[in-house]
Amino acid sequence: MLYKLGMAIRKELLLQSRDVGGLIILFVMPMVLLITITMVQKGSFDSITGTRIPVLLVDNDKGEIAQTVRKELGDIGSFEVVEKVNGAILDEKEAKEAVFKGDYQLAIVLPPKLSDDLNLHIKQNVDKVMAEFSYSDSDTVTAAITEIKKKDVNLYFDPATQESFKTAIKSSIDKLIATIEKDKVYKVFQEELGVNEEAVFDNGQILQYREIGPEAGRNSLKPSAVQHNVPAWSLFAIFFIVVPLSINIVKEKSQGTMVRLITNPVPYTLFLLGKTFTYLLVSLIQFYLMLLVGIYVFPLLDLPAFEVGHHFLQLSAMALFAGLAAIGFGILLGTIATTQEQSAPFGATFVVILAAVGGVWVPVFVMPAIMQTISKLSPMNWALSGFYDILLRQGSWLAILPNIILLLLFFMLTLLIAVLYDKKKRTI
Amino acid sequence: MEIIRIDSLSKKYKDSDYYSVENLSLQIFEGEVFGLLGPNGAGKTTLISMLCGLIKPTSGSFTIAGLSYKDTPMDIRRLIGVVPQEYALYPTLTATENLVYFGAMYGLKGKVLNSLVEEGLSKMGLSKFAHKKIGAFSGGMKRRVNLLAGILHEPKLLFLDEPTVGVDVQSKNVILDFLNEQNQSGMTIVYTSHHLIEAQELCDRIAIIESGKVIVQGTPQELIDTTEGARNLEDVFIALTGRGLRDAI
16 A cells, blocks of 8 residues: 555656646745745834834924924834925925825824923923922912913824824824923923922933843844744745645546546545645645745845744644645545636635634734634634744744644544545435 | 346436436446447446446446445456546656556556556557657547556456547557457456447447437347348447437536
């Protein structure tokens, strides 16, 4: 039986090696995809090296708040403040048009007298507090209060801007204004206390946060686009094996070779195992090529190198079982489909759905509750979690064992259904 | 001695309103070339598919060399060879690679397998194309390799579904000579065809099937002799099945 299995694998390998187009799709396209996606996503994960997003600033304030906004936005590193277009200072109308046309992602319009009114507002509040402590005449304070209208800082977003980006911008501006307000309060207190020359209050932050990740030896691991993308898109490529594998089986049926194979003295399972071993080899080669791209090609493209660390065996095991799951699904699809027109688009679309649901594109934790539940059913999610356990959470073999078992069960179940379906079909 | 015994065999496909094979009984004897003839949709391919173990009967039974698929499927598969109507070959593999693979599936290996492949290709006049890909072969060349792939393991019983369809006269003669030679060496051949003159020359006995039933069987000469005005098998066929089209879905 081993001899027959060996010959079946040999035949599959010969078929693969003769299909140059298929080889390009299997091995080259995933690498191109990985490089492209990582380059595109680089900024999302790595703010230090990210490109600066131009932000229009319309300064109707002309005061210190405008100066602070200008300085702080510039200092964040992610934004480039633009106040002039073609040499002319922008007004609100022009800024709005530029953003809505899609030339810029965002415009911030500061209202007139924002600094003056904020100063007045804070001074009145400080005076009030000081009066409570009898540092000044409370009656005078009450009499001097001027009503200050609320000020609108207008934000214009390109309609195509994603919600997450908008939220991040709003949060940054909120933080900026809160900081300005806080600094101002300290300053006015100092003025009221008559200690203008020298700072009495230390207005530096005493609370700060530190991001602490898992450590590998003495090195702290910082997840980067590369550490996310290499396993995620390798997985996507591995699952795309569903398409050529299902086409391969459909072809066997349509060209009549299946008839010959079924009438041979070999069980149908052996025929499927021949395909399983071959495509498993293909999926592992795909995976290792992706690793090589991550390790050696990414640095040449100014991307951080993929760090395998001491996880090579764990990564290989996870790729192997992910490959098995993909092959099981491909065999099932190829067994059920009667034409290539059925198997190819269905396979490709379903893999994209599995990837989306599995968290390859959007992290599972940001999905709606129902989708988070559904994602637990995606074999791509099991494999991706396993990869993240290994690479980002320093997971042990024990940590990835449940994922491996799930992937293996998926393979066995799909293979069993395929064999039973084939048996049932032949009784029709 | 009978090699195939069919008893009241019927097959009705799931979505069909009628039986493709209905209550059919037949005996085929060792060493004979048996022709299954009939118009399109008569049930020939369904009958052969059941005998090859590709589909299961709805009712009835049959044995091959006294064995049944229910009990010993692998034993039957070792005894039979199947030559489907399609070119059941891998177009991107060479003739040798195809034959080595199909031979290996019957457990043939090493020098024995290689010499059987070389010998077969030589008999079919394909030695110089042994290492060319099947995709580049003409219809006649593919038919010959297709036949070789079914007999490489020297089966006791060979099922042939229209082995000469779409080939030129030269290829047809090579195929028929080869089949005669195989039959001379003891191989039983069950053969379907629409080439009635060819069947008349090749077959020892013939059964004409119509609507899933055997309407007549015997030697070609017996059938010609018992049909009024018939000069050949084609006349017998027309007399028994009529001239009407048999289009059905």
